Amino acid sequence: MPDWLSLYYEQPIELTHGEGRHVWDAEGNRYLDFFGGILTTMTAHALPEVTKAIGEQAGRILHTSTLYLSRPMVELAERIAGLSGIPDARVFFTTSGTEANDTALLLATQYRRSNQVLAMRNSYHGRSFSSVGITGNSAWSPTSLSPVQTLYVHGGVRGRGPYAHLGDAEYIAACVADLEDMLGQTAGGVAALIAEPVQGVGGFTMPPDGLYAAFREVLDRHGILWISDEVQTGWGRTGEHFWGWQAHAGNGPPDLLTFAKGIGNGMSVGGVVARAEVMNCLTAHSVSTFGGSPVTMTAALANLTHLLEHDLQGNARRVGGLLAERLRAVTAGLGLVREVRGRGLMIGVELVRPGTDEPSPEAAGLVLEAARERGLLIGRGGTGGVALRIAPPLSLTVAEAEEGAELLGQALHAAQDHMTGRRS
Template identity: 35%
Template sequence: MAEKAYIGPEAIIEKKKKYIMPCLGHFYKEPRQFVKGSMQYLYDSEGRKYLDCFAGVSVMNCGHCNPEITKKVQEQVGTLQHVCNIYLTENFVNLAEKLAEVTPGKLQKTFFCSTGSEATEGALLLASIYTGNNEIIALRNGLHGRTKLGMSVTGIQMWRTDENPVGGIHFAPNPYCYRCPLGKKRETCDLACANMVEDVIQTSTAGHPGAFIAETIQGNAGIVVPPEGYFQRVKEILAQHNTLFIADEVQTGFGRTGRMFAIENFGVVPDIMAVAKALGNGAPISAFISTAEIADTYTRPGASTLGGNPVSTTAGLAVLDYIEKHDLCQNASERGEQLRAGLREIQKRHAIIGDIRGLGLMTGAEFVHADKSPAAAELDDVLETLKDRGFIIGKNGVARNVMAFQPPLVITAEDIDNVLNALEMVLTEKKL
């Protein structure tokens, strides 16, 4: 069989300019055309191999083209692909049952859709239905989707494309200890950022907002991990005002942080949870999940044409089976500790790394100048060089200066050593 010919990066970029809306950018000055994936590795159109340390932004938790998952999906594609969820099929109720088993607390009933944006939008709708109040509190620097409401509750200006956001939304400071928005020190702050939620309710709302929404770990903000006790304090405040807590687990769910869901690291249970990305391991599926008491108030007709279709729910069931069978939560925890320990050693020799933070295999290394100002250009240069040497690493942060490690959870100890060694070499060569 003749080897397939690929049009290559330059031709793709030209077609993008002609046929794709200009809002969609791409990483790298010299991007590559990826044509194949195998577990934690990617391959480009010229046959080069890369260790993927970003997993398509926390999507491919079980690895690219995972044989165990792919086999089940292929079988389903050949049997029944779609009838819409207003007809009866088995997989979507089985997956909902499984989600009720693995989610924390009394989360039980699921509504399936296709994207993270739909899931967060649906979660906010459900909170409004249950509480009868559509006021929302969100966090600065949060990111919750590209729908009008999703953009409106997003606290990062670059992602708020709509210049006329939805009203009734109020923002509290985010728990960003390295750059505390309140100028506090972690050791003595007494969770001032959490206490500000009470202040926002008292001064900016009618007193009983319907929902508080937060990413358990803020991804696009730069892998911002709340301090211990943060969500517990917030939950106490919300309970006093009959406000529901929505955990946005779109990036953090399904083993990413060493627990099935990141919120399990913080000792609280949300009232509603939004999930997506890794649930399908590349198949488009998302969901919002709540308690029976809350979910049962959503009685007016609602459906999602492709939500919970047989193929995506097959993928979801296979993902949950694979995570449990291969103990990916444990691997995420161990490899994450190894990664952060290695980064801390590198930090001792390279002052460009100002902060290292994360849980499991969701880790950020913030690049800064001597005065702590963001070093975004330097990060871009390092990422470009690492790409040329076979390592795909992400970036995020409001200033786009945080190196983001969110690899497939099947990554090995040897892989972690390899990327750490490559990073050390690049930083040394560039005298950073």
């Protein structure tokens, strides 16, 4: 395996099986899972409806490719097109969010005949050559080479940066002015703006509601497309909305929407939704060998049906709100916690060196280890890896939310004690 392959924990753990919101490692330790394989186990581990659907489809046929008709693929495309909010929508399936964003860039640049792309600072859109080229988080961007010319604009990080001191309305106005100024300095027509409604790897940061609607007014004047990267925010995870873009819906849906992760509940599913005019702009043939696989499509259909029938979006709103409140309570007075933020079951906790406003990767590393020791798995992100990422399956119960908050509180106190004790 490559040296740059990231593993959590000083002593990495092997996860062998899971059920509901819990997983077990190879040594028999049980963990409450608050990260879900990077926001991928969306409904539950070993969800019976999904595992049954996978087994039945695998018993019929595993693979065909998009060269042949597939009923599960067509049915899932129809459902996603209807849910997307995009008029006259077309859906193309991929195997990951990286590949979905790759495809969206291909469509947008071809449609606009331009390789200039606007992206947000602190963003993350995948690990392919083109998606790394629009990633604004230096920790996840290993090369400056890119097939696109990327222009980074303000807005994705509310709590830090030159506009952090402004009120929401003034913040949006300043970001729009920055966008206008940026466009006034470009050499030609920009193809698209790609943005995560809530920045995932960026540490679950987000702008004030309405920012992208304000951006859209500017984009529309210039004919620039809006790509909403919903790989982490889609399917109701934010609680208040089914898609993250709906918090910024002043001018309607985006031109393109990318998705992945949670829809497959662990199976490799990604895709792009775009209005037909944009999706059909390619003039060369294309297929996907593994996108739209009968097994992954069947799993995604079963998972989406379960999510809708059990109103897991509503559960994310209710239990996520409770979890955020409990986390704010257990972190009150802790000097290493700068902010608890997020919405629904997508919550970030930003850490600093106790008693300062200095971001602390050390604190995040200590908390990650301390939480695992107590039976809780969480994620990590943000600039420099200073934010804890909390994103359990959307079926999380109230009791599990309270247990997780208590365990994380213990881990945070242990990390602060360690850091202040070493400094004294």
